[in-house]
Amino acid sequence: MNEDIRPNRLLQALAYLVATGTSLLFLYPYWWMLVSAFRPTRAILSDPLRLWPETLSFRIFSEIGRIGGVELSTYIVNSLLITTLSTALGVIVTALGAYALVRRPKAPGFSLVRYGFLVTIMYPYMLLVIPVYLVMFKLGLLGSYAGIILFLALGPLQFFLFEQFFRKIPNEVIEAAVIDGASEWQILTRVVLPMAAPITATVALITFLLNWAQWFPIMVISRSPDTYTLPVALLSMNSELGTNFQGIMALAVLTTLPVALLFLFAQKRVMEGMAAGAVKG
Amino acid sequence: MTDVLATLSRDRIFYLFVAPFAALTILFGVWPILLSIQVSFTASATALRPNPTYVGLANYAAVLADPIFLASLGRTLLYTLLSVVANLAFALGFAILLDSRLLKRGSLFFRLAIFLPVITPDVAGYVVWRWLYDRSFGALNAFLTLVGLPPFGGLSSVDTAMLAILIAELWHHAGFYMIIFLANLSIRDRALEEAAHIDGATTWQRWRYVILPQLRPALVINSVYALIQFLKTFTVVVVMTKGGPSDQTNFVSYYAYQLFDQARYGEATAMATILFAIVIVLSLTAYRLGDREPGQ
Structure with a gap:
């Protein structure tokens, strides 16, 4: 049969x-x-399909040492700095926020915060960035790392993953701690956070991958290329006149490789986390 | 009143926990959205002054009478429809293939290959695609010439520009929809299929009447996500076409951004509000339709 x-x-x-x-x-x-x-622009023009470079030379990476008047190393440091700090801030703020909203859904004002967040993530992101420019101007954060990092901290997937996790913690676990006389601070630090270690790692990983790719808010909040990250530098190089084709591809490699390797290293966690976060939303 | 105070003191620490989240949501979410809506009712020239001139619905009237906007809106909706269908069909097809018993080995490799573009920075991915399509540098036309096929117009031809960016965006997004279908397929009730098989159902009938209905959650989620995603298509346009050729890829997000760049703040924000309304209405409709029990 x-x-x-x-x-x-x-x-x-x-x-x-x-x-x-x-x-x-x-x-x-x-x-x-x-x-x-790894191929000179002229060589690509004559044979775009070649599957292996004629010679293996890393010279292009020193040739693109300065882009738009800024050192390549500055873009690399900016990418690492902005992505790491916005990820750390985002994970802490989102975990605490989602925890509070799950534990006290009926506290005055809390549903307002939740709806405010849900409306924000429905708003066309690119069009949100424009009024954010005005807000940054009013707050005096234009052109600052702080402005960029604060804006990148929150994201929908991160919030849904934490919310979903905290909802699944059985009430009995928390009630037992309350009966034992634990304060809310102790419940958070000794009961909830140890349980939340794996989900925190997942959220941190996904946030890092997503924030590394960000470009539009960084371009809008920046006042000069000094606070640009790799994707923004790549975009401005791609829009320049006079094509340095090989340089563009080398910069694209630098932009892609770190996150591609990080993903391959942690693929299971990333794919499962992104599916889970989406299913909640 | 004492009740409220008691609640407040017992919950005080939760207000502390939620405060940074609430602050960021308000500062960089709610406030800019309200600001944007407010600006949409003011004259562009005065929009950024402390006392702007309010013009009522004039910006909305201007936008809705603007033939470029209407054409842009039409193209946005068409592009969204085509993209949603293409992405979901591809993702569902590939998920079914990966989930089937036909592929015993290598399933992880295939999954990684399709998902890798999702975490690849979109700017980098689209830059590479832009040059792949290029007539002199591009590998695509070099390949077509090699095998004796006519060249693909790519981004420079009015007829193919939308298709070209649709393919690039599918490359970037489809892996995400695929893993959601895969997650849904993995939790389905396989006993039902066995039962259907014993009852003599054909492969097609098993798919149509047993498996597909169980994929409803993934279909709903993916449709809503894809709708929101493609209605606000932006990055691919900035990187690859700048709205051209002849406005063929000048979608609403990009057009609104261009107006903003020209300091036409009132009209730009009016467009943003209109697009926001369309996103909400369409995604709620998709959600409602999908949530309804069959036959109701």
Whole structure:
């Protein structure tokens, strides 16, 4: 029995063909980017399809040492600094906020905060950034790292992941701690946070990946390229006249490689976390 | 009154916990949205002054009478529809393939290959695609020429620009919808399929009447997410086309941003409010439709 459930050979070969073909098509842009970063612009023009660079030279990375009058190292440091700090801030603020909203959903004002947040994430993000410019101006944060980091701290996926996790903590666990005379601060630091370590790691990882990719708010809040990150530098280099094609590809590699490696290193956690956070929303 | 005070003191520490979250939400969410709505009722030239001139609905009237905006809105809706369908169809198809018993090995590799673009910074991904499509540098046309096919117009042709950015965006987003379908497929009730099989259901009937109804949650979530995603398409336009050629990819987000750049704040924010309303109405509709029990 079960004849049409048992895979037949031809169908199986076809499935592998489709899956492999599609996967290679999805991966090809990465390979082309990588190879192009090591080939002189002229060589790419004459043979765009070459699968391996003529010579393996890293000189291009020193040639793009300055972009738009700013050292390449500045963009790298900015990317690391802004992404790390906004991730740390976002994780702490979102965890505490989601925890409070889950524990006391009926406290006066709390549902207002929650709705305010939900409306914000429905607003077309790119169009939110524009009035944020005015807000940053009024707060005197324009052109500052603080303004960029504060704006990048909150995100929907992060909030939903924490909210979902805190909702699943059984009431009995918390009640037992209350009966034992624990204060709310003790419940948080000794009962809830130790349980929340894995979800915190997941949220931190995903936030890092998402914030590394940010560009528009950083471009809008910045007053000069001094606070640009790698993606913003890449965009301005791509819009410049006179194409330094090889340089653009080298910068694209620098922008992509760190997060691609981080993702491959922690792929299970990232994919499961993103699916879980989305299912809640 | 004493009740309220008692609640407040017992909950005081929770107000402390929520305070930073609330502050960031208000400062960088609620306030800018209200500011944007307020600006949409003022004359652009006075919008940023302490006492702006209020013009009522004039900006909305101007926007709705602007043929470029109407064309842009139409293209945005068309692009959203095509993208939602293409992305969900691709993601569902690939998820089914990965979930099937046909692929015994290598399933993780395929999954990683499709998901990697999701975490790739969109600017970097779109920059690479922009040059892949390029007529002189691009690998795509070089390949088509090599195998003797006619060249693809890519971003420079009026007929293909929208398709070109749709493909690039599918590359970037589809992996996300795929893992949601995969998560849903993994928690489905396989006993039902066995039962249907024993009852003599064909493969098609099993998919249509047993599996697909169980995928309703993922379909609803993905539709809502994809709608919101593609209605506000922006980055790909900035990187690849700047709205061209001949406004073919000048979607509402990008058009509003251009007006803002020209200091036409009133009209830009009026457009933002209109797009916001469309996002809310469409996603609530999708959610309602999907949430309704079949046959109701």
